[in-house]
Amino acid sequence: MPESVAEDLGKEIRNDILSKYDIDNYKTDKTNEFIKKLNFDKKVKVYVIKSRQFNAFATPGKYIFVYSGVFDKLNSYEELAGLLSHEYTHIDENHGLRSVGRSFGYEIFTSVFLSNDLKEQIFDNSNMLINLEYSRAFEKEADLNSINLMQKENIDANGMLALLKIMREIEPKRISSSELSDHPNTIERIEYIEEAIEKIENNSVTNYELETLFEEIKNNSGK
Numbered sequence: 001m002p003e004s005v006a007e008d009l010g011k012e013i014r015n016d017i018l019s020k021y022d023i024d025n026y027k028t029d030k031t032n033e034f035i036k037k038l039n040f041d042k043k044v045k046v047y048v049i050k051s052r053q054f055n056a057f058a059t060p061g062k063y064i065f066v067y068s069g070v071f072d073k074l075n076s077y078e079e080l081a082g083l084l085s086h087e088y089t090h091i092d093e094n095h096g097l098r099s100v101g102r103s104f105g106y107e108i109f110t111s112v113f114l115s116n117d118l119k120e121q122i123f124d125n126s127n128m129l130i131n132l133e134y135s136r137a138f139e140k141e142a143d144l145n146s147i148n149l150m151q152k153e154n155i156d157a158n159g160m161l162a163l164l165k166i167m168r169e170i171e172p173k174r175i176s177s178s179e180l181s182d183h184p185n186t187i188e189r190i191e192y193i194e195e196a197i198e199k200i201e202n203n204s205v206t207n208y209e210l211e212t213l214f215e216e217i218k219n220n221s222g223k
């Protein structure tokens with residue numbers, strides 16, 4: 001898929017999502033401030049969707065969508081950095097161009113989009129099954145690369161581990177073991193992340209700017 005086609009498709013998907021979901025403008029602005037401070041090579045745009053769900057996904061056009069419910073569960077800026085680094089990797093590695101949308105959460109194929117036709121627009125389900133193995137490889141790549149991105153910015157990679165443990169706590173057990181999940185099983189993810197963190201040097205330094213932004217995003221809402 002040529003870059004220009006991806007951009008156009010991404011804009012179409014974004015506009016469709018923006019027409020169907022309420023966006024929290026305050027959290028959106030602050031999360032964009034937050035992601036800028038992660039110094040990713042590519043410029044991405046984040047939107048925070050008002051929803052109690054725990055979910056996030058990336059689309060072509062370099063967009064990341066985070067559900068506001070994520071902030072009800074996260075406890076630290078390191079966890080948010082992990083989540084955004086994961087989604088950013090899908091964009092940076094063009095994972096989305098092969099499967100259009102990639103998500104961090106597990107609801108993406110179940111409850112979130114079932115009530116409308118957006119699911120069909122974003123995800124081709126027949127492709128999803130064929131691409132399952134690819135998808136899992138992409139997820140692992142996104143998880144492991146997040147650790148590198150965090151370390152580069154002196155952010156404690158244990159945030160990624162904490163994030164996955166939160167997901168493990170809240171995910172329905174039925175879905176976590178589903179054959180149809182496009183993510184590797186969360187326990188498996190926790191294991192390979194633990195292994196990866198053991199191999200790197202912990203160079204983390206508290207980032208007070210990110211910490212402040214995170215507290216603001218978590219504790220305030222906009223219209």
Ligand SMILES: [Zn+2]
Pocket residue numbers: 086087090102103104138139142
């Ligand atoms: Zn993912």
